[in-house]
Amino acid sequence: MKYFSAYEAKQHFGKLIASADAEPVAITRYKRPVAYVISASDFAEFETLRARDQRSRVSALLSEIAANDGYRGDVLTRKLKGFLRKPRRKP
Numbered sequence: 001m002k003y004f005s006a007y008e009a010k011q012h013f014g015k016l017i018a019s020a021d022a023e024p025v026a027i028t029r030y031k032r033p034v035a036y037v038i039s040a041s042d043f044a045e046f047e048t049l050r051a052r053d054q055r056s057r058v059s060a061l062l063s064e065i066a067a068n069d070g071y072r073g074d075v076l077t078r079k080l081k082g083f084l085r086k087p088r089r090k091p
């Protein structure tokens with residue numbers, strides 16, 4: 001993986017894009033990654049994997065609901081809110 005400081009990314013944007021076509025590029029600020037640039041094909045693959053994961057999670061939730069013969073409204077609402085909340089991951 002290549003690394004560009006935020007300043008380098010701004011000054012050499014074309015080089016950043018060309019590098020990202022070959023491999024992911026980390027953009028750093030104070031030597032810590034703050035963003036990543038990836039190719040369009042890598043992003044499409046990521047979106048496919050994310051959609052597959054979401055379908056799997058929905059299926060598991062529906063199976064759990066069926067196994068419990070449904071839920072009271074408040075329990076279902078809490079579970080759905082937990083499902084919809086996106087987990088924050090640290091880099």
